[in-house]
Amino acid sequence: MKIFINIALVFLLLTGCGNSEEQLIKQADKIHAAILTVDTHCDTPMEFSDTTFDLGVMHDDGCVDFPRMVEGGLHAEFFAVFTGQGPRNDSTFNKVHQKTLAIFEAIHKNVEKNFAMAVIALTADDAYRIKKEDKIAVFIGVENGYPIGRDISRIKQYYDLGARYLTLAHTKNNDICDSSTDPGGPETNGLSPLGTQVVKEMNRLGMMVDISHISDKSFYDVLKVTNAPVIASHSSCRALCGSPRNLTDDMLLALKKNGGVIQICILSNYLRTPETNPEMGSKLKELRDKYGDYNALKDETKKLMRTEYRAIQKRYEKPATVKDIIDHIDHVVQVIGIDYVGIGTDFDGGGGVEGCKTVAEMKNITLELLRRGYSKKDITKIWGGNVMRVMRKVEEIAKTQIAST
Numbered sequence: 079m080k081i082f083i084n085i086a087l088v089f090l091l092l093t094g095c096g097n098s099e100e101q102l103i104k105q106a107d108k109i110h111a112a113i114l115t116v117d118t119h120c121d122t123p124m125e126f127s128d129t130t131f132d133l134g135v136m137h138d139d140g141c142v143d144f145p146r147m148v149e150g151g152l153h154a155e156f157f158a159v160f161t162g163q164g165p166r167n168d169s170t171f172n173k174v175h176q177k178t179l180a181i182f183e184a185i186h187k188n189v190e191k192n193f194a195m196a197v198i199a200l201t202a203d204d205a206y207r208i209k210k211e212d213k214i215a216v217f218i219g220v221e222n223g224y225p226i227g228r229d230i231s232r233i234k235q236y237y238d239l240g241a242r243y244l245t246l247a248h249t250k251n252n253d254i255c256d257s258s259t260d261p262g263g264p265e266t267n268g269l270s271p272l273g274t275q276v277v278k279e280m281n282r283l284g285m286m287v288d289i290s291h292i293s294d295k296s297f298y299d300v301l302k303v304t305n306a307p308v309i310a311s312h313s314s315c316r317a318l319c320g321s322p323r324n325l326t327d328d329m330l331l332a333l334k335k336n337g338g339v340i341q342i343c344i345l346s347n348y349l350r351t352p353e354t355n356p357e358m359g360s361k362l363k364e365l366r367d368k369y370g371d372y373n374a375l376k377d378e379t380k381k382l383m384r385t386e387y388r389a390i391q392k393r394y395e396k397p398a399t400v401k402d403i404i405d406h407i408d409h410v411v412q413v414i415g416i417d418y419v420g421i422g423t424d425f426d427g428g429g430g431v432e433g434c435k436t437v438a439e440m441k442n443i444t445l446e447l448l449r450r451g452y453s454k455k456d457i458t459k460i461w462g463g464n465v466m467r468v469m470r471k472v473e474e475i476a477k478t479q480i481a482s483t
């Protein structure tokens with residue numbers, strides 16, 4: 079009899095655990111159905127050099143398309159107009175500017191082709207309206223201020239084409255500011271005089287200033303200049319992972335004072351300090367030796383290099399996990415509170431972890447948040463409420479400036 083009771087108790091415990099997990103999945107589904115979910119950074123437009131690439135079709139390769147967004151419960155995505163760094167002269171600036179315009183056009187064409195599924199969003203209110211229409215909201219961000227060159231008027235041109243944030247720099251210094259990762263070190267020791275004009279023009283237009291990728295000094299200079307809250311569209315916490323791309327706790331506190339938001343990047347090397355991985359390092363070196371400077375390649379060759387990079391990543395990388403993502407969210411919440419954190423995946427730009435390798439698996443982030451005791455109200459803020467608050471504030475400040483002139 080005693081043995082029977084013990085077996086019964088074990089059975090109840092096991093079935094109880096199963097039911098609990100099932101309940102969490104159902105709860106996650108309900109939450110995603112009820113709230114607006116936003117990812118503030120993906121690099122999927124790099125795939126648009128292939129004119130046949132269709133966001134409306136589910137792909138086996140890559141991370142983001144509209145069908146998988148629906149599967150993962152993601153309602154709004156910021157698609158990045160990315161340009162890598164190259165020579166800094168007027169001739170090159172003009173060429174890169176034209177390439178930037180072509181990427182904008184490709185995004186618009188892809189959305190227009192899938193008008194039954196997705197719509198370009200320009201405001202925070204647009205995102206909520208489009209979600210009610212049961213469609214996907216497509217935002218646009220410009221990653222790297224490099225194509226602006228020294229021509230401030232291009233910012234408005236990008237804004238008019240739909241850009242609602244601009245990442246001031248990428249992996250190298252440009253004429254706007256220093257990067258956090260330029261191998262040559264600082265050049266202007268922060269934000270340049272041109273950079274000050276860029277930030278003020280973005281404030282005037284109502285375009286969010288994105289401080290991901292920029293140096294610590296550039297970050298603090300931006301906060302001195304801006305009269306609107308800023309975003310880190312895809313960055314994580316340096317207290318947990320020492321990458322210079324991440325924000326220190328002091329930077330988080332300054333971000334809170336500014337009213338901005340950090341969108342946790344789910345790229346493994348920004349979530350936890352990479353383990354020594356000589357095999358992967360060797361394969362990546364072979365890839366670089368084979369192709370040379372990525373930014374100098376033709377679009378078709380870039381695609382081949384990205385495909386080979388993903389194959390190496392899949393075979394040799396020891397990825398972070400969904401738990402690592404939530405560790406960073408936990409850290410932000412502990413340091414500055416629930417109102418200043420969100421998610422910026424960097425999908426198709428290296429982002430993706432075990433348990434969330436594509437946009438189809440986004441609900442796994444919500445499941446882990448629920449396991450750690452986050453409420454629906456908390457999750458609503460993390461998954462889009464916080465960045466939409468910032469976006470609204472940026473819009474409001476721009477309107478106030480226009481009204482006062």
